[in-house]
Amino acid sequence: MKYKTNAQRRNLLKFAGFTLTATAFPGILQAMDSRIKSTASANFHPDVEIELKMESIMMPIFDGPRTRIWKVYGEVLKGPKQSVVNLNDTHLGPILRFQKGQKIRIFLKNDLHAESILHWHGLHVPSKMDGNPMYAINHGETYVYEFEILNRAGTYWYHAHTHSVTAKQVYSGLAGLLIVHDQEEQSLGLPSGQYDLPIVIQDRTFNRQNQLVYANNMMQRMQGFLGDQIMINGQPDFALKVATRPYRLRFLNGSNSRIYKLAWDDGTPLTVIGVDGGLLEKPETYPYVMLAPAERIELWVDFSNKPVGTELSLKSLEFSAGGMGMMGGMGMMGGMGGRRRMGMGMMGGGMMSNSTIPNGSDFSVLKVRIDRKEQGKEILPKQLTKITSLQVSNAANPGHPRTIRLSMRHMSALLNGRSYKMNDIRPDEIIPVNSLQLMEFDNGFQGMNGMAMPHPMHLHGEQFQIINRQVNSRHQATYATVSKGIISSGWKDTVLVMPGEKVTILKPFNDFKGLFMYHCHNLEHEDMGMMRDLLIQ
Ligand code: C2O
């Protein structure tokens, strides 16, 4: 086997567009240089070796015509067979199941007639294994990933991360779950096997020929794509059949831009045991939980005191998404200036949404039917794990947080006023390796800031901790519609930053030098440029 590299992209090595010289920042050289390497290395000894193939196929999803999707198929070449579970009736890629400490080699083969690359969302891997858009491969090419699973047990995922077309490619199907197990988690005796269930929530729009619709018009780009139909695990009419026993449900919001406010329709509170980076220290109870694109939560759900035949529905409740949601008017009445009002007018007057289910409206996400009696032995542990809280005093910059200002103006979505550009590292985007950084996302917390929209902000690399949230007075009313469902504990890689909010985090940058991205995970915003690289050196 021979694995070609992409000569065309290799030319990017010539640093077109670099604002700094390589001699001043040799780390850039190193990071850039490594992208050429796309062959299996002789001194890496994988425990698990798999092939993932991306291809365009017709899939029977509805009655009638098949649906054109882009699909990831997996195959285990070496190691445990359960490392790859293909899902043959959906657009979703296989569920990858790894064990902490395993060495993984993945041959990613591109059979699409488009360039693409996969990123392992939430995993702490070397820069060149992280699926930066600069590593995209063309039709017929293979990219070889080699990394060790350093993350603790948790619900991670992977998805396409291709320059300016990530949203379209994820929408077409290039995404899947990546679940990590470890001994600590396994010793807790949580529900496992068929009682440990992934729930991937996505929204899609299909036309009468059963084909995916992705219009990419201005409204859709500014607000983010919103589909007309909620899909669970890639299925249009998903109903979960459960027994009268406890379950562990792992939720991923794999939607391009839709934010969910998850709650049971009978008012039962949600028992959250995990977030993006794995288990929480202790179970936490919420009346509802906000789940923004790319965020994960794990719920402990005990159906044992409900009679067989009970039907439940997990809903998304009404909330205000700021300027542009269902209840967007609310935000406007909350005392915003004339400038913002003008911004709204530009969006097309009464047209408040590009979907029949506007963001922030009330709809059913998942139907659950209790269909059999069964005794479960599992007991919800009082303590799930020990999480060391990161200390501001240990940060490299305790008194000077690195501020990332989020803004949307006219047709652009920006970070610190900048748009994404490959190989465009600015001095404030350089971070010393093995440092802990105090960072803050400012979504119009200070002053007016164009259109107020929620932004789910994500950083590649290691998981971080949220240490503070502040909302300015103008946005209190909007925030009150989501505040009881915001989880700030545990390890996170994506954080929802609401309009008028400032979120402060502590993020470690250990072990790996090179480029790691930070961006809005509203995928339309990301493709519009709300994404940048950090250079760790
Ligand atoms: Cu899931 Cu760069 O993102």
Ligand code: CU
């Ligand atoms: Cu990521």
Ligand code: CU
């Ligand atoms: Cu955004």
